[in-house]
Amino acid sequence: MAHIELERVCKTFRVTRKQKGLAGAVKGLFRPDRREVHAVRDVSFAIEPGELVGFIGPNGAGKSTTIKMLSGILYPTSGRVTVVGLSPQKQRRAVVQRIGAVFGQRSQLNWDLRLGESYELFKRIYRIADDDFERSLAELCEVLGIGDLLDTPVRQMSLGQRMRGELAGAMLHEPDILFLDEPTMGMDIEVKAAIRAFIRDINQRRRTTVLLTTHDLDDVEELCERLIIINQGRIIEDGPLAALVDSITPHRYLIVECDPGTGEPLAGFAHAHAEVLERRDSVVRIRFARSQVSASALISELSARYPVRDVSVQEPDIEDVIRTVYGRDVGG
Numbered sequence: 001m002a003h004i005e006l007e008r009v010c011k012t013f014r015v016t017r018k019q020k021g022l023a024g025a026v027k028g029l030f031r032p033d034r035r036e037v038h039a040v041r042d043v044s045f046a047i048e049p050g051e052l053v054g055f056i057g058p059n060g061a062g063k064s065t066t067i068k069m070l071s072g073i074l075y076p077t078s079g080r081v082t083v084v085g086l087s088p089q090k091q092r093r094a095v096v097q098r099i100g101a102v103f104g105q106r107s108q109l110n111w112d113l114r115l116g117e118s119y120e121l122f123k124r125i126y127r128i129a130d131d132d133f134e135r136s137l138a139e140l141c142e143v144l145g146i147g148d149l150l151d152t153p154v155r156q157m158s159l160g161q162r163m164r165g166e167l168a169g170a171m172l173h174e175p176d177i178l179f180l181d182e183p184t185m186g187m188d189i190e191v192k193a194a195i196r197a198f199i200r201d202i203n204q205r206r207r208t209t210v211l212l213t214t215h216d217l218d219d220v221e222e223l224c225e226r227l228i229i230i231n232q233g234r235i236i237e238d239g240p241l242a243a244l245v246d247s248i249t250p251h252r253y254l255i256v257e258c259d260p261g262t263g264e265p266l267a268g269f270a271h272a273h274a275e276v277l278e279r280r281d282s283v284v285r286i287r288f289a290r291s292q293v294s295a296s297a298l299i300s301e302l303s304a305r306y307p308v309r310d311v312s313v314q315e316p317d318i319e320d321v322i323r324t325v326y327g328r329d330v331g332g
């Protein structure tokens with residue numbers, strides 16, 4: 001059974017636009033300027049237990065709206081949402097026990113309590129047994145490095161300390177699924193690294209299914225094997241990161257440095273699946289079709305014919321790939 005399932009899910013917000021001035025306000029009373037925002041349109045995907053999936057898309061694409069429907073905060077306008085086989089809307093209590101959620105912009109911790117007291121509250125809310133709580137907390141404190149913060153009032157914690165506190169809080173009851181909406185937003189390099197280590201740890205050690213929203217492509221590159229990309233409310237890509245990169249940029253680059261003073265580098269080089277892009281001094285940049293010829297085959301071919309001193313392979317930039325995907329016309 002899939003852990004997370006969406007079938008043809010739509011979410012439409014009805015918003016009333018404020019009209020200018022007193023006249024506008026009066027007019028608005030009788031003829032309000034209503035508008036529909038199609039935040040999520042016909043979205044379907046399924047995530048299996050233990051997957052770690054990156055859910056990405058530009059601002060306003062519908063990521064947070066989707067995660068809110070999955071965690072039962074919002075109702076879909078149409079379609080079916082299932083989490084661990086249950087409806088987050090109709091079986092909210094049961095689903096809440098099985099999921100954890102962290103929203104980058106909103107705190108779940110009680111700002112008037114010390115961090116440890118906040119966790120005691122979660123223990124009661126989720127009815128966590130004493131020894132389970134102790135074990136879970138100790139484990140999370142170690143991975144997130146927050147053991148020293150338990151006596152600190154949440155209000156006094158820095159942004160990075162609080163985010164680590166939020167993550168531990170969301171995992172205390174050992175949920176099967178964790179929804180993370182921009183957990184690394186605004187964090188410094190060290191906190192980002194700690195958050196990534198934590199995500200990797202719970203996914204590998206506890207086999208927690210993770211749906212991660214982020215604008216940080218290092219998060220994606222370091223953590224996610226699968227990517228779901230949403231744009232203007234529609235899913236535009238869903239699959240392994242490597243396959244996406246390949247389909248968008250089937251080319252790789254080879255930088256070949258020849259021995260200087262041996263004439264034009266790679267003179268007369270011709271290949272069915274590779275071409276010279278530029279020659280500068282003794283360095284040549286070659287573009288090749290990865291599916292047609294491997295880098296190693298090309299390198300041995302070149303070294304057999306030319307005085308090659310050094311070779312490096314250039315991978316495409318994930319950022320360029322994602323930009324290309326976002327930029328594609330999604331229509332409708």
Ligand SMILES: Nc1ncnc2c1ncn2[C@@H]1O[C@H](COP(=O)(O)OP(=O)(O)OP(=O)(O)O)[C@@H](O)[C@H]1O
Binds near residue numbers: 058059060061
């Ligand atoms: N409560 C709401 N009422 C009206 N419109 C909303 C509401 N929540 C979201 N929207 C609209 O729905 C669309 C999707 O918003 P959503 O927050 O899901 O985007 P997102 O992908 O999370 O973007 P970001 O990367 O900026 O967080 C946007 O056009 C947004 O303005």
Ligand SMILES: [Mg+2]
Binds near residue numbers: 063181
């Ligand atoms: Mg969002």
